[in-house]
Amino acid sequence: MVVVCHTVVRRIGGCRTVGLSRPTADGNWLVDLNVAYLEMPEPLIFSKDLCKTFNGLKAVDGISLRMSRGECFGILGPNGAGKTSTVRMIYGFSPVSSGTLKVFGMDIQKHARLIKAKSGVCQQENNLDPDLTVFQNLVTFASYFDIPRANARQRASELLRFMRLEHKEHAKILELSGGMQRRLVIARALINKPELLILDEPTTGLDPQSRHQVWARLAELKAQGLGILLTTHYMEEAAHLCDRLVIMDHGRILVEGGPLDLIHQNVGVNVIEVESPSESLLKFVKESDLDHEELSHRLLIYTRDGETLFGKISEGFCDRGCSLRMATLEDVFLKLTGRELRD
Amino acid sequence: MAVREMNWLPQISPRFCRILQRNSQVLRRTWMISFLPPILEPVLYLLAFGAGLGLLVREISYRGEPVSYVAYIAPALIAINIMYNAFFENTFASYVRMYYQKTYDAIMATPLNLDEIITGEIVWGAVKSLIATILMMAVISFFRLLVYPQALLIVPLAFLGGLVFGSVAMCFTALVPQIEVFNFPIFLFITPMFLFSGTFFPLETLPHWAQVLAQVLPLTHLVALVRALAMGKLEGQLLLSLLYLFFFSAGTFILAIVLMRRRLII
Incomplete structure (x- = not known):
């Protein structure tokens, strides 16, 4: 046989x-x-009880996460949540205060140089080199990775085409728009063909056209199998790009999961928004034990069965300003991190 | 943790040369602005001091022999030029790259570490001192104020002098909270050295305590060395000045790196 x-x-x-x-x-x-x-594939990033303390402040307070190869992983949180402090440790910029952090399976505190050689980093500020032209920025950056000059020039041309910047090759940095600068920063982060791309708020301050342009390029990179770690406070961006994400606040992870799972687990499927809710509606909501949030002049009801409940509420309690919409990541975010200002 | 804190020694690989490449690429565009002063300045000084003050002073005693006042101050101008080039490169220019342009932040995300970036910056300041010295020597040679071949040794000395003042400058860059504060080290450190390091008059004319104080200033030793080389009068005592500059630059170099780490690695 x-x-x-x-x-x-x-x-x-x-x-x-x-x-x-x-x-x-x-x-x-x-x-x-x-x-x-x-x-089990070796995780691209692995951290356990990771902490960062500076000036007596615990910016990162015991974060454990695991990011796989080819995954787009998001870190969301309000300003001061500890997102940037976390990624700065991951790309070897800030020393780890305590805990374990491994990138490509290597301890960041021992192998920072090797890890940095295989990563591409797009920091929060546009720190392009204003003393150099667009093309020189890429080629000079390539030299920091010991990429031979001929390869660097070829790679720079490819990346400028990929980022739709080939017409700006000889421009000075200050002549570029915000969106172009951002795309160039991403191109620069790709110069060493990284296995991990780290983006710290890649689209903050961009107009919608530029933002979508950046998203399209990032989606392409993701499709090629590049692991992307992203921090953002744009929920739309996270929902658009991330396979998995965490929401952080006060240095800790509040929730972790896929964007849709997080929405379903934390707020349900739909949100009913009511402008200036009546007393009777508030009473009804409380008596029916519905998951809700009372804001000034506005009531939010989170539900899994939007249609039926909306019918009931709009007929019985609402005469104006009552709407039904899909729940978004922003609802999750605001529900978990609160609505008070952070600055 | 304890291991890292003990590890204060600079960790440097030849990668720091990448910083030199980067800066030289920028210089290729701005060299006219950067190197016009070392060419024009000695001409102006020599005219002012030679034709103006020189008429009053005429001769000055150098090691028991009379020399013309212009020949006396020409080497001092070279030494001051060495100091200025490295000091201004590693204060204002480095600060702009560090603080405003965030160039160091960007490079720190690559295989280079901060120690290498700072080393590259300081060595770059010394390279600028060296280039400026060559240009200035070419101009001063027209006035027949340099004795060759001994004067050729001023070129490598310019590099060492550049390391001395570049390292000191980098310490200030690591400390100042904002760019205007550089006026303090210039007012309290550079200007007194410019005047009281045996530059325009012999140290022996100063009161004893001031002479002792002047021996602490690195420019005093640089001026002594450049002057001896320019006049072709080498003697053993100069070795002490050379050693002083060597140890001064080594000490301030390590201090600059430690201070920079404290400022930027958080």
Whole structure:
């Protein structure tokens, strides 16, 4: 009897499952689970109880996260939540105060140089070199990675085309618009063909056209399998790009998950917004034990069954300013981090 | 943690040369502005002091021998030029790159570390001193005020002098809260040195305590060395001045790196 064995590789939740399968009498394949084993891919970023303290302030307070290769991972949070402090440790800029942090499986405190050689970083400020032209910015940056000059020039041209900046090759940095500068910063971060791209608020301060342009390029990079770590306070951006994300506040992770899962788990499917809710509606909401939030002159009701409830509320309690919409990540964000100003 | 805190010694690989490449690329565009002063300044000084003050002073005693006043101050002008080039490069220019342009931040996300960036900046300041010295020597040579071949040794000395003043400058750059504060080190450190380091008159004319104080100033030793080389009168005592400059630059270089880490690595 001839036994044909096949190695079966399947993806289950980001992990590769490898097992042996053999044909059965009725022509099906049977996966032999006894020999199957889970091959956990090495995480791109792994942190455990990561802390950062400076000037007596605990900016990052025990963060544990795991980001896989090819994944776009988002860190969301209001200003001062500790997003930037976290990524600055990840790209080897700030020393770790305590806890474990490994990038590419290497300890950041021991192998910062190796890790930096394989990462691309787009810091929050546009720190392009204003003393140099657009093209020189890329080629000079390539020299920091010991990329030979001929390769660097070729790569710079490719990246300028990819970022739609080829017509600005000889321009000075200060002649570029905000959106162009941002695209050039991303191009610069890609000069060393990184395996991990770290973006700290990549689209803050950009107009919608520029923002969508950046998103389109990032989506392309993601499709090529590049791991992207992103901090942002634009919920739309996170929902658009991230496979998984965490919401941080006061240096801690509040929730972790896929954008849709987080919405469903924390606020449901729909939100009913009521302008200047009546007393009777407030009473109804409280008596029915509905998940809601009372703001000044506005009531938000989070629900999984929007249509039915909306029908009931708009007929019974609402005469004006009552609307039903899909729940968004922004609802999750505001619900978890509160609505008070952070500056 | 304890291991890292003990590790105050600079961690430097040849990668710091990348900073020199970056800065020289910028200089290729601005060299006219950067190197006009070392060419024009000695001409102005020599005219003012030679034709003006020189008529009153005429001769001055250098190691028991009379020399013309112009020949006396010409080497001092070279030494001052060495000081200025490195000091201004590593104060104002470095501060602009560090604070306003965030150039260091961008580079710190690459395989270069901060120690290498600062080393590159200081060495760059010394390179600028060296280039400016060559230009200035070319001009002064027209006045026949340099004795060759001994004067050629001023070129490597300019590099060492550049390291001395560049390292000191980098310490100030690591400390000042804003760019205007550089006026303090200029007023309290550079200007007194410019005047009281045996530049325009012999140290022996000063009261004893001031002479002792002057020996602490690095420019005193640089002026002594440049003057001896320019006049072709080398003697053993100059070795002490050379050693002083060497240790002064080594000390301030390490201090600059430690202070910069304290400022930028948070």
